[in-house]
Amino acid sequence: MAVLVQIEDFDVGFQLNKLRLASPSIGAVVSFVGQVRDINDGDSISKLTLEHYPGMTESALKAIEAEAKLRWDILDSLIIHRLGSLQPLDQIVLVAVVSAHRGEAFKACEFIMDFLKTQAPFWKKETTAHGERWVDAKLSDDLAIKQWQK
Amino acid sequence: MAVLVQIEDFDVGFQLNKLRLASPSIGAVVSFVGQVRDINDGDSISKLTLEHYPGMTESALKAIEAEAKLRWDILDSLIIHRLGSLQPLDQIVLVAVVSAHRGEAFKACEFIMDFLKTQAPFWKKETTAHGERWVDAKLSDDLAIKQWQK
Amino acid sequence: MKIKVLYFARIKEAVNYSTEEVDLPNQVTTITALKNWLALRGEVWANLFDGKQLVRAAINHTLVDDLATIQANDEVAFFPPVTGG
Amino acid sequence: MKIKVLYFARIKEAVNYSTEEVDLPNQVTTITALKNWLALRGEVWANLFDGKQLVRAAINHTLVDDLATIQANDEVAFFPPVTGG
Numbered sequence: 001m002a003v004l005v006q007i008e009d010f011d012v013g014f015q016l017n018k019l020r021l022a023s024p025s026i027g028a029v030v031s032f033v034g035q036v037r038d039i040n041d042g043d044s045i046s047k048l049t050l051e052h053y054p055g056m057t058e059s060a061l062k063a064i065e066a067e068a069k070l071r072w073d074i075l076d077s078l079i080i081h082r083l084g085s086l087q088p089l090d091q092i093v094l095v096a097v098v099s100a101h102r103g104e105a106f107k108a109c110e111f112i113m114d115f116l117k118t119q120a121p122f123w124k125k126e127t128t129a130h131g132e133r134w135v136d137a138k139l140s141d142d143l144a145i146k147q148w149q150k
Numbered sequence: 151m152a153v154l155v156q157i158e159d160f161d162v163g164f165q166l167n168k169l170r171l172a173s174p175s176i177g178a179v180v181s182f183v184g185q186v187r188d189i190n191d192g193d194s195i196s197k198l199t200l201e202h203y204p205g206m207t208e209s210a211l212k213a214i215e216a217e218a219k220l221r222w223d224i225l226d227s228l229i230i231h232r233l234g235s236l237q238p239l240d241q242i243v244l245v246a247v248v249s250a251h252r253g254e255a256f257k258a259c260e261f262i263m264d265f266l267k268t269q270a271p272f273w274k275k276e277t278t279a280h281g282e283r284w285v286d287a288k289l290s291d292d293l294a295i296k297q298w299q300k
Numbered sequence: 301m302k303i304k305v306l307y308f309a310r311i312k313e314a315v316n317y318s319t320e321e322v323d324l325p326n327q328v329t330t331i332t333a334l335k336n337w338l339a340l341r342g343e344v345w346a347n348l349f350d351g352k353q354l355v356r357a358a359i360n361h362t363l364v365d366d367l368a369t370i371q372a373n374d375e376v377a378f379f380p381p382v383t384g385g
Numbered sequence: 386m387k388i389k390v391l392y393f394a395r396i397k398e399a400v401n402y403s404t405e406e407v408d409l410p411n412q413v414t415t416i417t418a419l420k421n422w423l424a425l426r427g428e429v430w431a432n433l434f435d436g437k438q439l440v441r442a443a444i445n446h447t448l449v450d451d452l453a454t455i456q457a458n459d460e461v462a463f464f465p466p467v468t469g470g
Contacts, residue, residue, distance in 0.1 A: 202469070
């Protein structure tokens with residue numbers, strides 16, 4: 001269970017290998033990588049700037065990981081989220097979960113991403129040909145949360 | 151949409167980067183890595199040997215990928231499955247799916263794994279302290295398929 | 301009582317503050333009361349808290365709803381719905 | 386008609402064949418009929434196809450059920466439930 005919030009890029013292969021090689025009781029590694037897309041709402045994006053709430057970000061992400069571990073039989077998890085200035089094709093976020101069997105890791109990884117999207121205090125500002133604009137929250141992200149209600 | 155059935159190990163980081171960097175319209179990369187566990191059914195496993203049905207394996211995996219692409223709005227997918235002699239902590243399988251948005255990639259990746267487990271002609275033989283034994287199919291894998299019935 | 305108030309993203313840009321220390325009157329003890337009190341500062345502040353846009357609040361790094369109680373030395377934050385990931 | 390029959394995993398070990406060419410009598414045109422015909426070969430074969438263990442079948446690389454029809458030159462395979470991944 002680890003959380004990293006950083007400006008630097010991350011090496012997905014290295015991180016996934018480190019997680020899975022930690023124990024031979026791990027049978028499943030499920031991961032999500034988010035990438036900056038070149039078009040949003042019909043406009044070309046030249047830059048994406050990520051702001052966050054230092055302190056709250058880390059505690060929100062740790063709380064999401066802890067909730068995932070309560071709900072599913074997972075062995076470890078990792079969240080890396082980047083800050084600052086990014087471009088299309090840059091990696092934004094990695095969520096990885098390891099477990100004995102695949103079903104638990106799939107659910108926990110998607111759960112963490114869905115909650116990260118709606119609970120972790122990050123905000124994106126896009127630079128387009130028309131200038132800068134803050135990205136609006138998506139209704140689809142609020143709806144994604146509903147599938148996890150107990 | 152690619153399928154590789156091979157004895158050699160694979161580099162997850164390289165494969166995931168290749169998939170996501172192919173297009174800036176990709177926003178989500180979901181992957182599953184299966185690892186050989188050290189214990190199965192209460193016995194220590196020293197070796198796992200994978201047999202398959204050449205020809206049918208490839209066509210079964212391609213059919214599963216094609217079905218995933220019909221059902222969800224995904225941009226590409228990759229399946230790598232190893233053959234031959236493996237040990238605990240070795241990678242067995244990689245399934246990776248890329249899409250614009252995360253929900254589609256999560257579903258398609260889990261779908262591909264669930265169908266691979268029940269449809270692709272691979273068989274595992276374990277070596278334990280008591281000798282060799284074929285691994286039995288799991289009821290839980292048959293049940294996992296049911297969630298995808300239309 | 302004294303508290304710290306933080307603003308983020310488009311709200312930070314609207315009010316042109318990122319952090320401030322404020323000394324609240326006695327009757328301001330909830331997020332709703334704090335919003336109403338800040339709205340008295342002028343048009344920008346009144347528009348921000350008029351209910352037409354979603355303004356999320358956190359107390360001491362925890363998301364809260366408008367009825368949450370504020371205590372002395374709390375760190376209160378206002379921000380738009382989050383858009384990470 | 387002539388067909389090719391393949392065996393895999395524990396079934397291959399049980400019958401001690403991996404591949405064979407067989408010439409089927411006229412009435413053997415389905416997977417069920419083929420199983421019954423092969424079962425006449427002796428105890429090992431009879432036990433394999435007595436219905437107490439799951440034996441999957443494929444024709445030309447496609448999983449089929451026992452009612453599937455076999456045609457000349459088909460590649461038929463028998464194997465236990467799969468355990469990859």
